[in-house]
Every structure is written in C-alpha cells, then in structure tokens.
Amino acid sequence: MDFAFTEEQRIFRRSVYDWAVKNVAPYADEADARGEFSFEAWKRLGEFGLLGLHYPSEYGGQDADVLTAILASEALGEAGVDGGLMLALGAHTFLCGDTILKNGNEEQKRRYLPRLATGEWIGCMGLTEPNAGSDAASIATTAVRKGEHFVLNGTKMFITNGPLAQVAVIFAITDKSAGHFGISAFVVEAGTPGFSAGKKLDKLGVRSSATSELILDDVLVPESALLGQEGEGFLIALGALEWDRSALLAPLVGSLQKALTDSARYALDRRQFGRPIAEFQAVQAKLATLKVFVEAARLLVYRIAWSKDQGRPLNHLEAAIAKLFVGDWGVQAASEAVQIHGGYGYIHDFPVERVFRDTKLGQIGGGTSEVQRMIISRMLKEGLR
Amino acid sequence: MNFEYSSEESARVEAFRSALAGDEIASKGEALQGEDAAPEVRNRLRRELMAFLGERGYLGLEVPKAEGGQGLPALAALPWHEALAGADPSLFAVAEASSTVAWLLARAGSPEQKARFLQGLLAGTTLASPVLSSPLARDPAGVALPAPSGWTLSGVAAPVVNVADVDLYVVSALARGDGDERVPALFLVSRDTQPGEAEAWQTPGLKGAGLGRLGLGAALPPDARLDGSADVPALLRRTTEVRCLRWAAFALGVSRELVERSLTYANEVQVDGRALFKNQEYSFKIAEMYALTDTGEQLCRHAAWQHDTGDARAATTVRAAKLFCGETASRSAHLAAQIRGAHGYRIDPVQRLCRDARFAELAVVSSEVLRGEIAADVLKGV
Numbered sequence: 070m071d072f073a074f075t076e077e078q079r080i081f082r083r084s085v086y087d088w089a090v091k092n093v094a095p096y097a098d099e100a101d102a103r104g105e106f107s108f109e110a111w112k113r114l115g116e117f118g119l120l121g122l123h124y125p126s127e128y129g130g131q132d133a134d135v136l137t138a139i140l141a142s143e144a145l146g147e148a149g150v151d152g153g154l155m156l157a158l159g160a161h162t163f164l165c166g167d168t169i170l171k172n173g174n175e176e177q178k179r180r181y182l183p184r185l186a187t188g189e190w191i192g193c194m195g196l197t198e199p200n201a202g203s204d205a206a207s208i209a210t211t212a213v214r215k216g217e218h219f220v221l222n223g224t225k226m227f228i229t230n231g232p233l234a235q236v237a238v239i240f241a242i243t244d245k246s247a248g249h250f251g252i253s254a255f256v257v258e259a260g261t262p263g264f265s266a267g268k269k270l271d272k273l274g275v276r277s278s279a280t281s282e283l284i285l286d287d288v289l290v291p292e293s294a295l296l297g298q299e300g301e302g303f304l305i306a307l308g309a310l311e312w313d314r315s316a317l318l319a320p321l322v323g324s325l326q327k328a329l330t331d332s333a334r335y336a337l338d339r340r341q342f343g344r345p346i347a348e349f350q351a352v353q354a355k356l357a358t359l360k361v362f363v364e365a366a367r368l369l370v371y372r373i374a375w376s377k378d379q380g381r382p383l384n385h386l387e388a389a390i391a392k393l394f395v396g397d398w399g400v401q402a403a404s405e406a407v408q409i410h411g412g413y414g415y416i417h418d419f420p421v422e423r424v425f426r427d428t429k430l431g432q433i434g435g436g437t438s439e440v441q442r443m444i445i446s447r448m449l450k451e452g453l454r
Numbered sequence: 455m456n457f458e459y460s461s462e463e464s465a466r467v468e469a470f471r472s473a474l475a476g477d478e479i480a481s482k483g484e485a486l487q488g489e490d491a492a493p494e495v496r497n498r499l500r501r502e503l504m505a506f507l508g509e510r511g512y513l514g515l516e517v518p519k520a521e522g523g524q525g526l527p528a529l530a531a532l533p534w535h536e537a538l539a540g541a542d543p544s545l546f547a548v549a550e551a552s553s554t555v556a557w558l559l560a561r562a563g564s565p566e567q568k569a570r571f572l573q574g575l576l577a578g579t580t581l582a583s584p585v586l587s588s589p590l591a592r593d594p595a596g597v598a599l600p601a602p603s604g605w606t607l608s609g610v611a612a613p614v615v616n617v618a619d620v621d622l623y624v625v626s627a628l629a630r631g632d633g634d635e636r637v638p639a640l641f642l643v644s645r646d647t648q649p650g651e652a653e654a655w656q657t658p659g660l661k662g663a664g665l666g667r668l669g670l671g672a673a674l675p676p677d678a679r680l681d682g683s684a685d686v687p688a689l690l691r692r693t694t695e696v697r698c699l700r701w702a703a704f705a706l707g708v709s710r711e712l713v714e715r716s717l718t719y720a721n722e723v724q725v726d727g728r729a730l731f732k733n734q735e736y737s738f739k740i741a742e743m744y745a746l747t748d749t750g751e752q753l754c755r756h757a758a759w760q761h762d763t764g765d766a767r768a769a770t771t772v773r774a775a776k777l778f779c780g781e782t783a784s785r786s787a788h789l790a791a792q793i794r795g796a797h798g799y800r801i802d803p804v805q806r807l808c809r810d811a812r813f814a815e816l817a818v819v820s821s822e823v824l825r826g827e828i829a830a831d832v833l834k835g836v
Binding site: 070071072073074136329330333334336337347350352353354356357358359360361364365368369371372375376387389390393394439441442443445446449450 | 455456457458459529713717721731734737738740741742744745748749750752753755756759760763770771774777778824825826828829830831832833835836
C-alpha cells in the first residue's frame with residue numbers, strides 16, 4: 070500500500086492550480102450569476118490541454134493516466150473554477166469523449182476526439198429521459214433500423230452541454246424484447262435534421278453549464294453512427310457512469326477544499342465579541358468537519374482512479390460509496406462553510422454560497438444518493454465485496 | 455499509489471482472524487466480556503487470552519524486530535487491530551494498553567529495564583497499562599518529586615485499562631528537574647512497588663477491559679525513570695499518534711462487526727412475509743454503516759501511511775481518522791440497535807458491541823479535543 074503521487078503528478082496538479090487561479094477562475098462569478106456558459110474559459114481549458122488529458126496523443130490528448138486527470142479536475146475546483154464549467158468539462162471529456170474513445174471505431178475516434186480535446190467541438194451524452202433518471206435501463210427513446218440507417222425518436226432530459234454540443238452520444242432502444250441488451254449507443258452530430266435542443270434549463274447550482282432537453286424527431290443516422298455493437302448500449306452507459314462516480318466528483322472535492330481554506334481565513338478575520346470567531350469552539354468544530362470531509366472524500370475518488378489505472382473493471386461498490394459520501398456529506402460540509410460565514414455566506418459576493426449550491430448536484434446527478442444506497446445494500450446482500 | 459495490502463499481509467491477518475474465531479479462544483473471549491463474570495475469573499481469562507495474543511506476535515506488532523517485536527509499520531498493523539477489535543473489543547483494550555507500554559519501553563527503556571520487562575510484555579505474561587493523563591485534562595497523570603530513595607510519585611489518573619490487575623504501569627508525570635522547573639517524564643511502576651489505590655469502575659461497555667481510576671502514591675527507586683535520554687514530549691506525541699490509529703482501527707473493527715451482524719439479522723428476520731432487508735428503511739441503514747466504515751478505513755490507512763513515512767501532515771490526518779472512525783462506530787451502534795428494533799434494547803452480544811463502540815470516541819483523545827486540534831491545524835495552515 071502506498072499513497073504517494075509521482076513527482077510528475079504532484080507538479081502537474083500544482084501547475085494546473087496555479088494556472089487556473091489566474092486564467093479560469095476569474096470567469097466563475099459572472100458566469101454563475103448570469104447562468105451562462107463561458108466560451109472564453111472553455112477555450113483556455115482547451116489550450117491548456119485539459120479537455121482531453123487522458124486521451125492518447127494520437128487523438129489529440131496528453132496520454133495522462135486517470136489519476137492525473139482526476140488530480141487536474143480537483144485542482145480546478147480548488148482554484149475556484151465554478152461547478153458549472155467543471156460539469157461541462159466532465160460531460161464533454163468523460164461522458165462523451167471517453168465513451169467514444171473506449172467504444173468507437175478508428176474512424177469515429179479520429180473524427181471526434183481531436184476536436185473534443187481542443188474544445189473546438191463540445192460534446193454531451195444523452196441517457197437520462199423525462200421518465201428514466203436513475204433507472205437508466207427504462208429509457209423510451211427508440212432507434213429503428215431502416216436499411217443501412219437508423220431512425221431515432223425520443224426526448225432526452227437534463228443533458229449537460231445539450232444546447233452547445235456539436236456531438237452527442239445518444240442511447241436508444243433497438244430491440245425492446247432484449248431488455249438491457251436491447252439498448253444501443255449512437256453518435257449524433259448537431260445539425261442532423263430532426264435533432265435539436267430544447268430550452269436551456271435555469272438551475273439552482275452549476276449554473277454556467279448549459280442544460281437542456283435533446284429532442285430526436287425522426288433523426289436519420291447512418292449505421293456508421295453506431296457506437297460499439299448493436300445491443301451494447303447498456304454496458305457502454307455503465308462505463309460512462311463510472312465517470313459520474315469518480316472524475317466528476319473530483320472538482321466537488323477541490324471546491325470544498327477551497328471552501329475550507331476560505332472559511333478558515335474568514336474565521337480568522339471576522340471578529341465578534343472582541344475576538345476572531347476562529348477562537349470559538351463551535352466554529353472550530355465546523356472547520357474540523359470540513360477538513361475531515363475533504364481528507365476522506367479525496368481518498369475515495371483517488372481509489373477509483375487508481376483502480377481504473379490498473380485496468381480493472383469498475384468496482385461498483387467503491388464507486389457507489391464515493392458518490393454517496395461526496396454527495397451527502399459534501400452537502401453537509403458545504404453547509405458548514407456557509408454557516409461559518411454567517412450572513413456573508415448567504416450572499417453571492419462570497420464563493421461559499423456558490424459552492425453550497427453547486428455541491429447539491431452531488432446528491433442528484435449521475436445516480437441519486439438513494440440509488441447509491443440501493444447499489445451498496447444490494448451488493449452487500451449478494452456478497453459482492 | 456496503491457490502495458491494497460499485499461497478499462502476504464492479508465494472509466497473515468486472515469490467519470490471525472481465524473485463530474481468534476477458534477472455539478476455545480472465542481468462548482474465553484465471550485466469558486471475559488460477559489455481564490456478570492467475577493473479577494477473579496476476568497483476571498484469569500485476560501491472562502490466558504493475552505498469552506494467546508503473545509504467542510501470535512500481536513503484542514509486539516509495532517515493536518522493532520531488534521527488540522523482539524514484529525517491526526510492522528502502523529499501516530500494516532491496522533488490520534490486525536481491526537480483527538481483534540471485531541472479535542473481542544475488551545481484549546483489544548487490554549492488549550492495546552500492554553502493547554503501548556511495550557512500545558514505550560522499546561523506544562525509551564534502558565537495557566536493564568528492557569531485559570526485565572520487555573520479553574514478558576511481548577509474550578503476554580506481563581500485563582501492563584499506560585497511565586498518561588489525568589482524569590479531566592490531557593496533563594500528565596502525576597507529579598514526581600526527588601526523594602532520598604529515588605522518587606515520590608503522586609497524582610490521579612483515569613481512565614486506566616485493566617487498572618486492578620496489571621503488573622506494570624508506565625506513568626507520565628511532571629518531574630522536578632535540576633532547578634525548580636518541572637519536566638515531563640515517564641516512570642515504570644511495577645506492581646510490587648504498591649503504586650497506589652486502584653478503583654475499578656462499573657462501565658456500560660468494555661466490561662472485560664477493567665477500566666478504572668488509579669490514585670498514585672508510590673515511592674519509586676531511582677532507576678524507575680524510563681526516559682533518561684528521550685525527548686519525552688516528542689515520544690508522547692508519537693505514542694498518541696500510534697494509539698489514535700489503533701483506536702481508530704478498533705472503531706472500524708467494531709463497526710464492521712455491527713455491519714455483518716445487522717446484515718445477518720435483516721436477512722433472517724421476516725416481517726409481513728418478507729425479509730427485513732427488503733425494506734429500504736433497513737437496508738439503507740446498513741448501506742450507510744458500510745459506506746462510513748469503508749470511508750473510515752481509507753482515512754485511517756492514509757493517516758497511518760503518512761505517520762510511517764514521516765509526513766508533516768500526519769498529525770492532522772491521524773486526528774481526522776480517529777475522529778471520523780470514532781463517530782462512525784457510534785453511528786453504526788445507533789443504526790445497528792435501531793435495525794433490531796426492540797431486540798436492539800436487549801442485553802445480548804450485539805447490544806454489548808454497541809456499548810463497546812461508544813468508547814471509540816473517548817479513548818486516548820476525545821472527539822471534542824480532536825476537533826479543536828484539527829481546527830488549530832487548519833487555521834495554522836492558512
């Protein structure tokens with residue numbers, strides 16, 4: 070057992086943090102307040118190579134291991150990059166790009182990955198539907214074979230990057246009688262007739278990410294748009310969800326590290342009853358809660374990254390624990406950060422307010438906390454540990 | 455990075471776990487922890503079980519090999535502690551106390567002191583307990599004044615494990631130095647020097663651990679001082695780290711046992727024609743217990759690794775691990791009792807585990823003190 074990072078990983082994480090503080094974090098407040106995606110911040114992420122960090126260099130990536138990619142995400146969160154931009158990065162790089170990387174043919178990889186890695190194109194993934202959230206297998210979108218084409222019909226819901234994306238990975242039923250093995254994945258490009266995004270949704274947190282419905286109305290795609298083999302969609306979706314329970318959690322951990330640092334500074338500066346509030350045990354207890362959360366949460370996320378770097382299939386139990394812990398306990402930790410700031414924690418001028426709103430998504434997106442408890446209890450019952 | 459123990463390390467712990475589960479040892483452990491065992495029966499069982507642990511090298515896990523121990527780093531010792539705590543929490547407390555004395559002796563004892571006590575401590579034939587703090591504070595337990603025949607030791611200490619039946623104490627005390635200043639010091643106090651008055655407590659849990667209070671009043675020979683050349687504050691800080699890690703592992707071992715027993719119960723008991731486990735009100739509680747225990751395990755291992763590698767952040771992460779794991783044990787105890795409904799209120803082995811779990815938040819450094827220390831570390835770092 071060894072918890073040491075390589076020298077390269079440590080240096081890279083530090084460089085991402087330093088760079089992001091100056092070059093990306095300054096966009097966060099305005100993007101969040103306006104609820105608008107920052108193309109300028111996005112462009113900078115692409116220029117720094119953070120949009121396809123773990124893709125092979127032949128597809129425009131940096132050949133990084135998963136742990137390095139996760140450290141970079143954590144560093145961005147800690148630097149103060151808003152949760153919306155980080156969610157956009159996650160949906161783009163991992164849910165869309167990595168799904169193509171892992172399942173696409175050579176032609177698909179060469180067409181999409183270099184464009185995604187630079188940020189020239191934005192990617193998204195369409196799995197969730199109005200009536201199929203955590204129960205992903207119950208999707209209703211259909212893909213009916215028509216000669217050498219498929220015709221897609223249905224509606225996708227809560228799709229991060231939906232209104233912006235040039236390319237989407239879409240899951241649809243190709244054989245209803247085959248259950249889980251009747252779902253297939255397709256790559257659909259924006260501009261395809263019948264394919265459109267609905268109204269952008271106004272959200273509580275992660276406000277700068279663009280979220281919408283995706284509408285598929287007799288969308289005709291060639292057979293070559295099929296990702297992997299017909300019927301492999303559910304397994305592909307599970308693979309994509311791995312990232313929801315690992316890389317997409319890392320920025321939350323980073324942002325709560327920043328909330329801890331901000332709260333400690335505030336507690337030292339803020340004076341009440343003639344002394345800094347940091348001297349009150351009630352405030353100290355909240356700082357301790359935040360600290361313990363950050364230390365624990367990052368280990369759970371690193372463990373998944375390490376496991377992926379060993380080439381192992383996702384350990385669903387470990388992933389569910391990470392998702393549950395970062396989601397549920399993260400909200401508690403963020404709430405403590407707001408509480409330390411008192412009234413100032415409740416106004417937009419202080420970043421902890423944004424972190425509090427952004428963190429809430431950790432309990433919902435990529436499988437709610439209740440679903441994670443279902444997964445954990447089911448695996449315990451079946452002795453899968 | 456590597457998040458796994460080697461297969462060799464895991465196999466050794468599994469062998470230890472199996473030995474603990476053997477009929478004879480398990481039944482002795484059960485009797486030790488029983489509600490109504492007579493003190494003399496408990497004393498006998500403790501000694502028999504400690505000899506068993508000594509034979510398996512448990513009592514010198516972290517003692518250097520050159521001193522007769524196993525020389526394991528703290529990280530490698532954690533699963534051993536978890537295994538013992540899950541099997542027999544009271545025995546863990548007794549063994550942890552004796553191991554701490556062995557650990558201190560190995561690091562700060564003179565050759566004569568080691569020759570006299572260390573072998574017996576490692577074999578489990580000498581039982582010992584550290585007496586490191588006063589009842590209401592983290593100050594040293596006593597005061598030591600120079601006397602013509604050596605030292606006069608006075609003070610009050612609590613909680614002390616196995617208070618009425620140990621052969622040897624290590625007592626921390628403020629000793630008068632050359633001038634008027636008081637310096638922290640450690641003293642070896644053997645039973646034959648009549649160290650003072652031991653008062654065994656009635657406790658809700660850890661009934662086999664013999665917790666109590668020790669009123670110190672001893673005349674000690676000059677060679678009783680343990681720390682001739684050691685930096686005592688540094689040694690005590692290091693000792694506290696090691697003990698916090700062990701008690702964090704205790705919390706995890708008890709919590710894991712509560713998960714297993716809750717899982718069995720919820721699968722076996724039928725309500726309205728279906729297993730209790732089929733209700734999310736119950737299965738989700740078990741999921742939470744498991745998730746917290748697993749998270750605590752990662753935190754604890756990372757803290758131990760930092761401790762072993764001399765990382766400057768180790769003090770903070772060890773505190774975080776002890777705090778989180780202690781609270782996890784309490785939470786698991788609450789949930790496990792709740793899952794069993796009214797049966798969770800009966801005196802039985804699970805209820806006993808729930809009471810044992812409570813001590814995890816109190817041992818060595820309480821959760822309240824840990825929070826203050828962690829906050830101080832955070833505030834220093836900004």
